[in-house]
Amino acid sequence: MNSIEYDQAAPEVRAVFDDIKATRKVDDVNNYWKYQANEPRMLKHVWESLKAIMGPGHLDPLTKELVYVAISITNNCEYCIASHSASARAKGASDEMLNELYAVVGLANMTNRLANAYKVPVDEAFKTK
Amino acid sequence: MNSIEYDQAAPEVRAVFDDIKATRKVDDVNNYWKYQANEPRMLKHVWESLKAIMGPGHLDPLTKELVYVAISITNNCEYCIASHSASARAKGASDEMLNELYAVVGLANMTNRLANAYKVPVDEAFKTK
Amino acid sequence: MNSIEYDQAAPEVRAVFDDIKATRKVDDVNNYWKYQANEPRMLKHVWESLKAIMGPGHLDPLTKELVYVAISITNNCEYCIASHSASARAKGASDEMLNELYAVVGLANMTNRLANAYKVPVDEAFKTK
Amino acid sequence: MNSIEYDQAAPEVRAVFDDIKATRKVDDVNNYWKYQANEPRMLKHVWESLKAIMGPGHLDPLTKELVYVAISITNNCEYCIASHSASARAKGASDEMLNELYAVVGLANMTNRLANAYKVPVDEAFKTK
Amino acid sequence: MNSIEYDQAAPEVRAVFDDIKATRKVDDVNNYWKYQANEPRMLKHVWESLKAIMGPGHLDPLTKELVYVAISITNNCEYCIASHSASARAKGASDEMLNELYAVVGLANMTNRLANAYKVPVDEAFKTK
Amino acid sequence: MNSIEYDQAAPEVRAVFDDIKATRKVDDVNNYWKYQANEPRMLKHVWESLKAIMGPGHLDPLTKELVYVAISITNNCEYCIASHSASARAKGASDEMLNELYAVVGLANMTNRLANAYKVPVDEAFKTK
Numbered sequence: 196m197n198s199i200e201y202d203q204a205a206p207e208v209r210a211v212f213d214d215i216k217a218t219r220k221v222d223d224v225n226n227y228w229k230y231q232a233n234e235p236r237m238l239k240h241v242w243e244s245l246k247a248i249m250g251p252g253h254l255d256p257l258t259k260e261l262v263y264v265a266i267s268i269t270n271n272c273e274y275c276i277a278s279h280s281a282s283a284r285a286k287g288a289s290d291e292m293l294n295e296l297y298a299v300v301g302l303a304n305m306t307n308r309l310a311n312a313y314k315v316p317v318d319e320a321f322k323t324k
Numbered sequence: 325m326n327s328i329e330y331d332q333a334a335p336e337v338r339a340v341f342d343d344i345k346a347t348r349k350v351d352d353v354n355n356y357w358k359y360q361a362n363e364p365r366m367l368k369h370v371w372e373s374l375k376a377i378m379g380p381g382h383l384d385p386l387t388k389e390l391v392y393v394a395i396s397i398t399n400n401c402e403y404c405i406a407s408h409s410a411s412a413r414a415k416g417a418s419d420e421m422l423n424e425l426y427a428v429v430g431l432a433n434m435t436n437r438l439a440n441a442y443k444v445p446v447d448e449a450f451k452t453k
Numbered sequence: 454m455n456s457i458e459y460d461q462a463a464p465e466v467r468a469v470f471d472d473i474k475a476t477r478k479v480d481d482v483n484n485y486w487k488y489q490a491n492e493p494r495m496l497k498h499v500w501e502s503l504k505a506i507m508g509p510g511h512l513d514p515l516t517k518e519l520v521y522v523a524i525s526i527t528n529n530c531e532y533c534i535a536s537h538s539a540s541a542r543a544k545g546a547s548d549e550m551l552n553e554l555y556a557v558v559g560l561a562n563m564t565n566r567l568a569n570a571y572k573v574p575v576d577e578a579f580k581t582k
Numbered sequence: 583m584n585s586i587e588y589d590q591a592a593p594e595v596r597a598v599f600d601d602i603k604a605t606r607k608v609d610d611v612n613n614y615w616k617y618q619a620n621e622p623r624m625l626k627h628v629w630e631s632l633k634a635i636m637g638p639g640h641l642d643p644l645t646k647e648l649v650y651v652a653i654s655i656t657n658n659c660e661y662c663i664a665s666h667s668a669s670a671r672a673k674g675a676s677d678e679m680l681n682e683l684y685a686v687v688g689l690a691n692m693t694n695r696l697a698n699a700y701k702v703p704v705d706e707a708f709k710t711k
Numbered sequence: 712m713n714s715i716e717y718d719q720a721a722p723e724v725r726a727v728f729d730d731i732k733a734t735r736k737v738d739d740v741n742n743y744w745k746y747q748a749n750e751p752r753m754l755k756h757v758w759e760s761l762k763a764i765m766g767p768g769h770l771d772p773l774t775k776e777l778v779y780v781a782i783s784i785t786n787n788c789e790y791c792i793a794s795h796s797a798s799a800r801a802k803g804a805s806d807e808m809l810n811e812l813y814a815v816v817g818l819a820n821m822t823n824r825l826a827n828a829y830k831v832p833v834d835e836a837f838k839t840k
Numbered sequence: 841m842n843s844i845e846y847d848q849a850a851p852e853v854r855a856v857f858d859d860i861k862a863t864r865k866v867d868d869v870n871n872y873w874k875y876q877a878n879e880p881r882m883l884k885h886v887w888e889s890l891k892a893i894m895g896p897g898h899l900d901p902l903t904k905e906l907v908y909v910a911i912s913i914t915n916n917c918e919y920c921i922a923s924h925s926a927s928a929r930a931k932g933a934s935d936e937m938l939n940e941l942y943a944v945v946g947l948a949n950m951t952n953r954l955a956n957a958y959k960v961p962v963d964e965a966f967k968t969k
Contacts, residue, residue: 306374
C-alpha cells in the first residue's frame, strides 16, 4: 500500500487529518496516519480512541507515552518505538528516564518468563482485587 | 520445582530473603522469590537488579510498576500481572488509573501490528535521536 | 547460511524443488525454499505439510492465505508478510480486503490483551464445545 | 476489577450494552463487555470499531472470525479463543474447518521463525505492492 | 474438540498411534496426539517431523528437549512446558540443569528487548556467516 | 542513544568493559555493551548475570548459546541471533547443528500453538514434578 497525502485524500480522511493537525498543533500528520488512511474506518477509530485515551486523564500523558514505548519494544515495532519515543521526549522524557525505562522493560520480560517457568502460584495477598 | 521456605534455605538464599524483607518492610517474601530460590545465582541477580531499578530513580516507582503491569499483560503472565498490580495499588494506583492503563496496553498492541502491516517508514523527524 | 540453487542441490533437495515447481506451475522456487534447503529433512517436511494443508480443503485457499498474513503480521515476520500477501493477491485478494484484514489483526491484538488484563471468565455459553 | 451488570451501569455504558444487544439480537452481553465497562471510553471505542469492521464488508464475517481465532491462538488468549470460536461456529464453521484452521496457525508460526532464522531476503517478485 | 482414543480412531490415525508407541516404547500416546488426531493430516505431519528431528542427529536429544522447553516457556505454553520437561528429565535433565535453563531463558528474553530498545547495530565480526 | 566508547566512559563503565575484555580475552567489547553503557546499573547487572550463568555450570556453554539463539529467533531479535550464533560457532556449532536447531525452533513454535488451540489437558504422568 502507498501512503495517502492530504491532496489525494477522500473527504472523510481529510476530516481526520484536519482534526489531528488541529489537536496536535502540527502542519502535517505523521506517516502512520498517511498509511492508515487506506482504511478510512480504522483511521477514524484509531485516531478517536488515541485522542480520548492518550491525552490528560487519570494517568499523565508522559506516563502513557512511556508505557507505549515499553510495549513497542516488547513487540519489536520499530516505527512505534521511534514515534512514541519522540512523543515521550516532547513531553519531557530525558535520556536518563528512557534508559531506566529500557531497564524495566528488560527486567519485566525476564521475570515474566521466570514466573511462568516455575509456575509460581499467585499469593493470597494479591487476590483481593 | 517446589518453593523453598526460609527454614529450608541455604545461607546465600537466606541472605537475599533477609534483604528483601528489610528493604520492603515485610514479614515474608512473595511466592516468586521462594521458587526463584531454586537457582540461588539468579535469585541474587534478579533481586539486586530489581532493587536497583524499581526504587526511586529517574522515573517514579509507580510509573515503573505500571510499565511492569503493561508488559506482563502483553506477555500474558498471570502471576506478574497480579503481583505488580498489587505493587501499583500499594503505591497509589486507583481503579481509574488501571483501567486507563489497560486501554493504553490494548491500543499499543493494536497500532504495533497496524504499523507493521503497512510497513510504515519512520518519519525523518523521529530520527534525530 | 547461503541459499542453495537447483544446480548445487543434492538429489533429495532437487526432488522437492521439482515438486514445488510442478505443483505451483512456476519456473523457480521462492527464496524461502532455497534457504530451507540447508536442512533437507525440514525442506521436505515443510513443503509436504503446506502442500497438504494450504490447497483446497475445508477452507478455501484464499482464506488460508489471509490467515497466514494475519499471523505473520502479529509475529512481525517481514518475509512471510510479503510472500503470503503476494499469494493472497494471486488468489484474488484486493486492496480493500487486505485493508480490512489489517483492521481485524489490529483489533484482535488489542482485545486479546484487554481480555487478559480484566481476566474475563469464559461465558458458560462458550463452553459447549 | 468486577464485572458490571446492566442494572448497576452508568447511562453511557447502558447505551453501548443496548446497542450490542440490538445489533446482535441477544438478551445479554458477553462477559467481555461487562468487564470492559469499567472503562466506558474504551467500551464505546472497542464496540464501535468491532461493529464497523467485523460485520459485512470486503471479507465475509466468517473469514474474519477465523482470523480472530487464529490470532488469539497465536497470542494464547483463552477467552478470545473461546468467544470467537463460538462466533465462528454460529456463522457456519464446522469441526473440519476449525481443525484445518489450527493446522494453518501451527504452520504459520513455524515458518515465521524459519524465515527469520535464515534471514531470507524478500523475493523481487513480492515487492511490486 | 474431544480427544480421540485408539478404539474410536480411523485407520490412518491408528497407524500413527502405532508408530508413536513402537518408536517410544510406550503403551499409550500422550494427550497431545489424541487431540491432534482430530486433524489426521497434521497428526501424520507433526509426528513424522518430530520423529525425524528430535531423535539422534547433529545435536543430542537432550539438548533439543531443553531448547523445546525454553521456547515453550517463552511462548507460555503450559502443556508443552510440562511434556517436554518430562522428556528432558527422562533423557537425563536434573533439577540443577533445568534451573540453569530457566535462568538462560530469562536472560535471553531480557537482552532481546534491550538490544531492540537500543537498536544496537550488528558488529562487523558477526557478519561473516 | 549513541554508543559509548571506552575513552568516553565513566569509571564504573570502564570497570565492566575491562572485566568483559579480561574474561572473554578480547580487545574490545561488542556493540551491545557500548549501548547498554548508557545505563551503567543495567550494564553491570546484565554482565554479571551473563558471566555467572553462561559460563561452565550444569549445562555446557554451547548448549546455552544454542538456547539463546532459539529464543532470539522466536522473539525476532536480529542482533541477538547474530551475536549468539557467532558465540555458538566459536564454541563448536557447525552448520549442521544450527540447521537442526532452526528445525527444532520451528517445530516448537508450531506445536506450542497446536497444544493451545486444542486446549490439551496436561497428562497425569507429567505432573509428578
